[in-house]
Amino acid sequence: MQRITVIGGGFAGLTAAISAAEAGAKVTLYEAHDSLGGRARTAEGPYLTNEGPHAFYSEGPHWAWLKQRDLIGPLAPVPAFEASRGRFRHRGVLRRNPPVALLKLIRHSPEQAPLDRDFHSWAAGLVGEDTARTAAHFAAATLYHHDPGSLSAAFVHARLRRWVRLPSDARYPLGGWGSVIDRMAGRAWNLGVRMETMARIETLPSKGPVIVATSLTSARALLGDPSLVWHSGRTALLDVAVRSRRGDVDVVTDLDSGGAVERFTVRDRSLAPEGEQLIQGHTPIAPWESAADGAARAEGLLDLGFPGWRERTTLRRQGISDGRTGAVDPPGTTWRDRPGIDRGDGVYLAGDQVAAPGMLSEVSFNSAVEAVARVLTEGRFGPVPERWSA
Structure with missing residues (x-):
């Protein structure tokens, strides 16, 4: 050969x-x-x-x-989802749990999510407009896409179910x-x-x-x-290292606009020098938005989950990942x-x-x-x- x-x-x-x-x-x-x-x-x-x-x-x-x-x-140890210090931004406030209606939507069987309808219209018919938008923003954290509501309902729903399964199958x-x-x-x-x-x-x-x-x-x-x-996503990336402080959360997921910031050193201390924490954030951005727009949203999540992070910062990097975050499937x-x-x-x-x-x-x-x-x-x-x- x-x-x-x-x-x-x-x-x-x-x-x-x-x-x-x-x-x-x-x-x-x-x-x-x-x-x-x-x-x-x-x-x-x-x-x-x-x-x-x-x-x-x-x-x-x-x-x-x-x-x-x-x-x-x-592998780094992975804490159970329910036991971790994960938080959600919803309506501008940091919460411990996502809305109950969102969880009910995710628990629908995969066969119920149609291939040829967009996720937002399908979800809105089941749980209302507000929860449908919240669910789409929740999906944005794993799809790296600024508008998951416009994608195939079957595609988005399947990935939401996979992402929130308990116990988590994520490994680092x-x-x-x-x-x-x-x-x-x-x-x-x-x-x-x-x-x-x-x-x-x-x-x-x-x-x-x-x-x-x-x-x-x-x-x-x-x-x-x-x-x-x-089709793929366009995502602003923000890496921040901060001096350690008691009370910082593990991850903040944005249910208001999509994206998340996560403290990766909670599992793997080798990722940053002793006494520091490494946080990686990603916020999907629309074609007309800039990296600065996405970084500003990530900073809002840091403000909620990591008080005083600006004064503790020892590293900051930001950039854009454009068309490099995997395929997404439109309706049909x-x-x-x-x-x-x-x-x-x-x-x-x-x-x-x-x-x-x-x-x-x-x-x-x-x-x-x-x-x-x-x-x-x-x-x-x-x-x-x-x-x-x-």
């Missing part, structure tokens, strides 16, 4: 490279950045930040795959996601994958199958295919309607905005495994990875 080329060294690219190499294929991986990881990259210390809040979900398909290969590593690797990326890179190296960083690919290789595991924007430019578009669409994995002529896509099921990074994983399975099947070469069912 000819060598498989993987373009992109993030979570999807490393998953594809490992899966192909495990089947005996020769693999070369190219990464434009000077280090691997993509959006899963963890900044170097002393403040170990990711590009926005990151968590694995142990019910997801990638969890068993990573665990089987001993790639997860030690000690040292940030970068620790998992390092282990994945080590696994790929041991399997003989040739990995080249600082290697920006401008044209596709002339020989062998290629898996393009980049953002959809980069894939569109590389392949010259204007059809490679799908599902993941099957997104850009297909097989682009023809031996070219395949992997990433979080392509036609694969799952939530957030699960889409990247599923699409990478499926891309490799198609390469190996069509090449009649070795055993194929375990695939998800369409």
